[in-house]
Amino acid sequence: MLRSAIRSRTSREGGCAIEPLVRQYEIRANDFTHAGEASSSMKKSLSRLGVKAEVIKRAAIAMYEAEINAVIHGHGGMAEVTVFPEKVVIVIEDHGPGIPDLDQAMVAGWSTAPDIAREMGFGAGMGLPNIKKNCDELKIDTKVGEGTKVTMEVRFT
Amino acid sequence: MKVCDCANLLNAKILVESENFEEDLQIACGSDLMSDVMAFSSDESQIMITGLVNPQTIRTAEMLDVKVIIFVRGKVPDETMQRLAEDRGIGLMTTPLSMFTCCGLLYEAGLRGKEAAL
Ligand SMILES: Nc1ncnc2c1ncn2[C@@H]1O[C@H](COP(=O)(O)OP(=O)(O)OP(=O)(O)O)[C@@H](O)[C@H]1O
Ligand SMILES: [Mg+2]
Numbered sequence: 001m002l003r004s005a006i007r008s009r010t011s012r013e014g015g016c017a018i019e020p021l022v023r024q025y026e027i028r029a030n031d032f033t034h035a036g037e038a039s040s041s042m043k044k045s046l047s048r049l050g051v052k053a054e055v056i057k058r059a060a061i062a063m064y065e066a067e068i069n070a071v072i073h074g075h076g077g078m079a080e081v082t083v084f085p086e087k088v089v090i091v092i093e094d095h096g097p098g099i100p101d102l103d104q105a106m107v108a109g110w111s112t113a114p115d116i117a118r119e120m121g122f123g124a125g126m127g128l129p130n131i132k133k134n135c136d137e138l139k140i141d142t143k144v145g146e147g148t149k150v151t152m153e154v155r156f157t
Numbered sequence: 158m159k160v161c162d163c164a165n166l167l168n169a170k171i172l173v174e175s176e177n178f179e180e181d182l183q184i185a186c187g188s189d190l191m192s193d194v195m196a197f198s199s200d201e202s203q204i205m206i207t208g209l210v211n212p213q214t215i216r217t218a219e220m221l222d223v224k225v226i227i228f229v230r231g232k233v234p235d236e237t238m239q240r241l242a243e244d245r246g247i248g249l250m251t252t253p254l255s256m257f258t259c260c261g262l263l264y265e266a267g268l269r270g271k272e273a274a275l
Binding site: 032033035036039040043053057060061064065068108119120121122123124125126127129130133 | 189190191192193195196207209211212213214216217219220221222237245
């Protein structure tokens with residue numbers, strides 16, 4: 001099931017206090033029925049805020065690919081979405097096996113997806129390249145045996 | 158091309174109606190690999206053609222704002238998938254045709270992939 005919590009964090013920018021909207025979701029390992037709910041919820045939030053459809057789609061694709069990677073490769077994890085007035089920052093973190101060779105993993109077509117994921121239509125080795133293409137900023141912290149943290153930023157203008 | 162024309166052409170059965178059924182659709186994509194769909198059709202595809210039947214098909218369509226999914230080879234999504242699609246405003250239909258024939262007929266009728274569109 002999906003767990004979502006909303007909390008506020010106060011930050012100061014240009015002397016004026018703004019409160020970005022923060023949401024957290026649990027991502028469950030190998031749960032292909034609910035995989036994508038976090039991304040779907042984020043997409044709806046941005047729509048409600050009136051963000052341009054083209055920008056929402058980029059954020060949705062990037063987050064969905066990272067969410068699915070956490071489901072398939074990362075043994076599940078957490079998603080955190082922070083909406084600022086000018087951008088959305090999405091963090092997907094898992095405590096799975098980590099990525100031994102990140103440069104290799106970024107290559108289009110390279111995949112270690114297991115059969116169960118392939119049966120679900122994944123394993124083209126296009127997820128990470130898709131994420132890179134659709135984000136304005138991308139940072140991947142990964143360590144073998146510890147996990148992977150994907151931080152994505154999509155700007156609204 | 159309207160969705161009802163498309164259904165007629167493919168001898169397809171409409172499983173879930175959507176409010177977009179009167180819209181003129183021009184761009185389609187077909188694949189059983191969801192990341193391929195997201196890589197090569199991310200911008201404007203309105204119709205997704207696939208032989209893959211699972212909840213992630215609907216999710217992928219949702220992320221891409223795809224309006225109609227055509228399931229080929231007679232595949233029928235289960236009730237849960239149909240409700241999910243309905244909830245997201247995505248129309249569903251199923252055709253007995255193969256992927257190749259389905260895509261060929263739609264192309265012949267004027268639909269295009271993203272690279273050849275407009
Ligand atoms: N969160 C993760 N934890 C561990 N390994 C990962 C993670 N994300 C990606 N990888 C590794 O990087 C490879 C490439 O990932 P990518 O998302 O590009 O392709 P894929 O998930 O295999 O297939 P696709 O995304 O096309 O369905 C994966 O096959 C896997 O080996
Ligand atoms: Mg992937």
